[in-house]
Amino acid sequence: MQMRKTLTNLWRKPLRLALVALVAGCAMKSAPPLPPALKYPEFIYPAVGQTAAAQAAAIDRGWRFLQNDDLRNAEREFAAVLKVIPDFVPARTGEGDVALARQDYMRALDQFELALRPAPAYTPALVGKGQALLSLNRDSEAREERYLAEGCVWVFRVNGTWSRDAAVGGNVARFINHSCRPNCWIEIVDKTIWIRASKSIRKGEELTYDYATDGEQTIPCRCRPGCTNRF
Numbered sequence: 001m002q003m004r005k006t007l008t009n010l011w012r013k014p015l016r017l018a019l020v021a022l023v024a025g026c027a028m029k030s031a032p033p034l035p036p037a038l039k040y041p042e043f044i045y046p047a048v049g050q051t052a053a054a055q056a057a058a059i060d061r062g063w064r065f066l067q068n069d070d071l072r073n074a075e076r077e078f079a080a081v082l083k084v085i086p087d088f089v090p091a092r093t094g095e096g097d098v099a100l101a102r103q104d105y106m107r108a109l110d111q112f113e114l115a116l117r118p119a120p121a122y123t124p125a126l127v128g129k130g131q132a133l134l135s136l137n138r139d140s141e142a143r144e145e146r147y148l149a150e151g152c153v154w155v156f157r158v159n160g161t162w163s164r165d166a167a168v169g170g171n172v173a174r175f176i177n178h179s180c181r182p183n184c185w186i187e188i189v190d191k192t193i194w195i196r197a198s199k200s201i202r203k204g205e206e207l208t209y210d211y212a213t214d215g216e217q218t219i220p221c222r223c224r225p226g227c228t229n230r231f
């Protein structure tokens with residue numbers, strides 16, 4: 001009887017210790033360093049601007065977990081930041097990256113769109129949204145997103161179904177700049193884009209037309225000094 005009791009006690013103690021260690025392990029897992037070869041090299045680090053150091057550190061830990069393919073802990077870090085600051089763009093972008101890594105592209109798209117709502121020009125979210133759209137076979141939208149991220153407009157929407165991408169085999173007309181006071185206008189005949197003069201143009205004068213974009217209004221117009229329009 002005495003012997004059995006001692007054995008039970010001996011058995012119980014390590015188990016309790018093991019349980020404590022397990023609980024502590026969950027709460028204190030520290031983020032590993034970045035691996036020599038990133039698991040998701042195409043993702044862009046969700047940089048934090050001038051924010052509290054605590055949030056910046058959490059984003060950094062999340063990124064390291066993500067790049068070590070520990071998606072559960074990455075998500076936990078980003079979610080913890082969002083709990084404190086619900087519209088924190090880098091954390092929302094991190095959530096999008098985790099969804100992308102899980103190949104849950106619709107959720108990724110949602111997360112990147114949420115991130116872009118308060119910060120339409122945030123590059124990591126723009127690039128992530130482009131990747132999500134590509135994965136959903138929405139190629140032309142994806143390219144538009146990429147060029148927006150690069151501060152360019154190359155995709156010409158011909159109609160509701162067709163877009164022309166001037167960066168893929170476009171002719172010299174792709175270099176015609178936008179102007180809010182243009183000297184040309186656009187005529188679309190079938191799927192051909194014609195650039196027509198809207199006034200008499202002198203030899204050597206730059207051709208311009210109004211891009212008439214319906215995008216995020218993030219790129220400042222530089223058609224003339226002091227133009228305040230965005231497209």
Ligand SMILES: [Zn+2]
Pocket residue numbers: 179180181221222223224227228229
């Ligand atoms: Zn302008």
